[in-house]
Amino acid sequence: MADEGANPEKEAEKKIVHTYPLVKHSDMNEEMRTEAIEMSITACEKYSSNYEQAARVIKETMDKKFGIYWHVVVGEGFGFEVSYETKNILYLFFGGNLAILLWKCS
Amino acid sequence: MTTDVNRTDGQMDELKSCEGSTPTKSHELQIKSVSKSNIKDGGGDADDFDAWIKSRQLLKPDDQLDLTEAELGEEITKVLTTTNTNVIQNLVVYSFKESAFVQVPVAGNTVTLMEMDGSALHIDSDEAKIQMEETGEIGYPLPTLTGSFIEVEEDRASRITKGPDEDEEGEEKAAAQAAKEGEDEVGEEELEGEEEEVVEEGAAEAEAAAVEDAGEAAGAPATAPATGGRKRKLLNQFNFCERSALTYTNPRRNVETQTIPPPRSQYGANVLQWNIYDSYADDFEQQQNERDKKDEKRGGHRKDVAKKKLDKAAEAELLNKKYLKAWQILERMINQNIYEEIANDYRYWEDPADEYREQEGTLLPLWKFNYDRIRKLSVTDLLFNPMYYDLFAVCYGSHEFMKQPNEGAICFFTVKNPSYPDYIISTESGVMCCDIHPTYPFLVAIGMYDGSVAVYNLREDFEKPLYLSVGVHNKHSECAWEIKWGPDMADGEINFYSVSTDGRVFNWVLMQNDFMITTITTLFLTNGIVEGPDGTEVHLRSCGSCMKFHPSNPEIYLIGTEEGLIYKCSIAYSSKYLMTYNAHHLTVYRIDFNRFNSNIFISCSGDWRVKVWEDMRPEPLFIFDLGSSVGDVKWAPFSSTVFAACTNEGKVFVFDLNVNKYKPICVQAVVPKRKNKLTRLAFNENLPFIIVGDDKSTVTSLKLSPNLRLMVKPPKKQQYLDQNTLQVQKLDKLLSLVRELPNDMVILEAPTTTKS
Known part of the structure; x- marks a missing residue:
């Protein structure tokens, strides 16, 4: 009985949708990473329905701030294999169902 | 240049007319004065002018007409004009172009005897003065082998001014004119010389000098050496020569470097919804664990603090003990300094008065x-x-x-x-x-x-x-x-x-x-x-x-x-x-x-x-x-x-x-x-x-x-x-x-x- 009582609670706990940005992989320095995360989140929140637009905004902003040739992928399901300039990659999850990948390669 | 030449030509014309020595070309006024004097002479007037003449006897030519007083007193008017009556007015020449005789335009009254352009300028001329003012130097050229062209010019000017009946104004003008002529001529000469120089690249200076000498020999005024006395030469602004030098060209080299390309890395992953979910779940769990640990640490931390305090107290005590000895020594030293006299008395002072006191x-x-x-x-x-x-x-x-x-x-x-x-x-x-x-x-x-x-x-x-x-x-x-x-x-x-x-x-x-x-x-x-x-x-x-x-x-x-x-x-x-x-x-x-x-x-x-x-x-x-x-x-x-x-x-x-x-x-x-x-x-x-x-x-x-x-x-x-x-x-x-x-x-x- 006790187990049964406990299970639904666990289920309920598991159903919590996490929406905070979760950095899956990044080798950026601290300062750059913070800024990139902030900016990506802002863009994705602003263009939550248009991933293409969001990616464009992120790319352009990154180009301005950290030098040209950034590449950005925003999407819910994709696979990738990229080569990037070391210390210039950020792969994060946001909003529970969104993956944002940005890297620099000139 | 050309305009100037024209101007000088005009001046020359005037000059020629002034200079003209033939009676036909003289001015009316001049003629008049001559005739007047003749009349006076003829009148036998006792004049100062005639005082030195010995004989007052008039010599009459044999064929002189005898005229009456009335006839002699009669005034005969004769007008002299500038028009040359001898000039042909209606000269025609056959023109092959038009296949007809064409009237040749009437030539002027002037007759050109000599025409000469020069590049030198007279030392007294305005232009020379301006140049001297500008350079702040006296416009005397260096004495050279060929001599100073200005001196020559002056000679020439003076020679010209020796004309018998010319007023001072005329003299000056003539001098300036001559100088200019000379200059122009020299300019021409030099130009020629330079042309030659250009042709014979790298020719010696001596050759140039020789050319100049030749020019001089040809009757032109002496030319200043192009190289000598550069500074002092008063330049006719229309007379210039081009000089150039070619420097040594350095050999060229090519050096190149190539930077190391920035390091690159590879990364790849698959984004799938369940991946995202799992990542979030893992991270959340980790966070929870960390939070628990922190709570534990906080509890433990207090204990640590208490322990540390104790340790510190013990350490301080140890340290104090360590220092205590040093401080004691220091204190003793200070006291020894303060009570130095007493310390000396304590050890060494013996009351000398005791020798004189008995039993006390x-x-x-x-x-x-x-x-x-x-x-x-x-x-x-x-x-x-x-x-x-x-x-x-x-x-x-x-x-x-x-x-x-x-x-x-x-x-x-x-x-x-x-x-x-x-x-x-x-x-x-x-x-x-x-x-x-x-x-x-x-x-x-x-x-x-x-x-x-x-x-x-x-x-x-x-x-x-x-x-x-x-x-x-x-x-x-x-x-x-x-x-x-x-x-x-x-x-x-x-x-x-x-x-x-x-x-x-x-x-x-x-x-x-x-x-x-x-x-x-x-x-x-x-x-x-x-x-x-x-x-x-x-x-x-x-x-x-x-x-x-x-x-x-x-x-x-x-x-x-x-x-x-x-x-x-x-x-x-x-x-x-x-x-x-x-x-x-x-x-x-x-x-x-x-x-x-x-x-x-x-x-x-x-x-x-x-x-x-x-x-x-x-x-x-x-x-x-x-x-x-x-x-x-x-x-x-x-x-x-x-x-x-x-x-x-x-x-x-x-x-x-x-x-x-x-x-x-x-x-x-x-x-x-x-x-x-x-x-x-x-x-x-x-x-x-x-x-x-x-x-x-x-x-x-x-x-x-x-x-x-x-x-x-x-x-x-x-x-x-x-x-x-x-x-x-x-x-x-x-x-x-x-x-x-x-x-x-x-x-x-x-x-x-x-x-x-």
Whole structure:
């Protein structure tokens, strides 16, 4: 009985949708990473329905701030294999169902 | 250039017309004047002009017409015009172009005789002046081989100006004109020359000069050398030459570098919804774990802090201990500097006046020892450390029964640092006495006013007692007056004895953690049995006030009492006194054995008296009245006949029985008589100084002058005798004088009495 009582609670706990940005992989320095995360989140929140637009905004902003040739992928399901300039990659999850990948390669 | 040439041509035309020497071309005016003069001449007028002519006779040509006066007077008008009547007006030439005769335009009146262009300019001309002003130089050219063209020009100008009938204006104009002509011509010449130069690249200068020479030879004015006198040459602005140089061209090289491309990395992953979900789940779990850990840490952290604090305190203490030694040394150094003079006196000063004083000496005050926190207690005991001769213990308590303070202290001063005690031990009751163990100079036993005793170890944490008598039965019921370390027990246990007002003498043995108390004796008064109210008997006890062990026999000791009696007792028999001296009328404050003869001892009392006793002799050998209560008396360690006493009046008395049997050889007031009382006194074992304590917590050190410590001079026949023997002999000699016994008195021989 006790187990049964406990299970639904666990289920309920598991159903919590996490929406905070979760950095899956990044080798950026601290300062750059913070800024990139902030900016990506802002863009994705602003263009939550248009991933293409969001990616464009992120790319352009990154180009301005950290030098040209950034590449950005925003999407819910994709696979990738990229080569990037070391210390210039950020792969994060946001909003529970969104993956944002940005890297620099000139 | 061309316009200028035209202009000069025009000028030339004018000039030509002026210059014209043919009568047909002369001006009308000129003709008129000539004719006038002719008329005058003809008129035969006596004129100044004609005065120098010799003959006035007119010569008439043969064919001269004879005219009448009227005819002669008739005026014939003749007009001269500029039009040349000889010029053909209607000349025609066949033009093949038009296939017809064309009228040639009428030529002007001018006839060009010579035309010459020049590049030089006249030195007086405006242009030259401007150039000179600009360059700030005098426009004379350098003398050259070919000569100065300007000079030549001038010559030429002057030649021209020599024309017979020309006014000055004309002259100038002509000169300028000529100069210009010359310039132009030279310009042409130079141009030609330069052309040549260009053609023959790199030709020598000489060649150029030759060309110029040629030009000159051709009748043109001399040209200035193109190279020489560059600076001074006044340039015609239309006359310039181009000069150029080619510098050495450096060989070219190519250098290239290539930077290392920025490092690249590879990364790949698949984004799937379940991947995202799992990542979030993992991260969340991790976060939860971390939070739990943090909570744990916070709890643990407090414990750590407490531990750290303890550690820090311990560390600080260690550090303090480390520094304490350095600080103590520093303090001593400072004190040594401050009290340098006293320190010198302490060691080296000998009162020179003593040589002139007989049987008298002085005491030189040295340092005063105070402990600031204790000002109102009196010094109850003074004792030098047996090991460190300059270290002494001072006990602070009170002799007042009514005003007992609830605090006491024992301080250890050293003469090396008079400003602050080396050790301070505070107690809850006034300290009345102390003793330092002779073999363990760090063990200090103290007796207190409340009857308890304590032992301190100065080497370790000396602020807490090593042993402390606790409980009602484990202590004296009244003030402990004197405390003395005894010789170690058979099995090596350290022990001490104490005497108290309650009339008992205790032996305290230091066990593992506690004292073991043995009552050595109870001081019953002889004939002190008083009948109580209900037929009971009360045994009166005498109150012990001081105690002294026999120096050679550790079983024998003397007890002074408040009744003024001195008991000679033995540890072996507790019920019986070996001897009772009816010594004083008031409390005996101190008993001291002579250092050289243990049969001799001295006592002092509140009845103003100091008495010297011999063992087993009921009557004193010497009696001295010091005029007030005597707090302490001590034999000197260096002489058998010297002792010192201090009184309530603040005086220190020093006696040398060898010098004077009746009077002290030194009486000196050490403290103000009215305010302070001297309580205790102690001789230093090694050096000739004493310390005196008063009832205001001050200890004064005094140096004995040489007269107070006279040594015995060995007799001539017995030079080999050492000072010790001599001292003993001295005392014996003295004693023999006073030993005359009263009639029928028999000296009881006691086991401790040594035969002298």
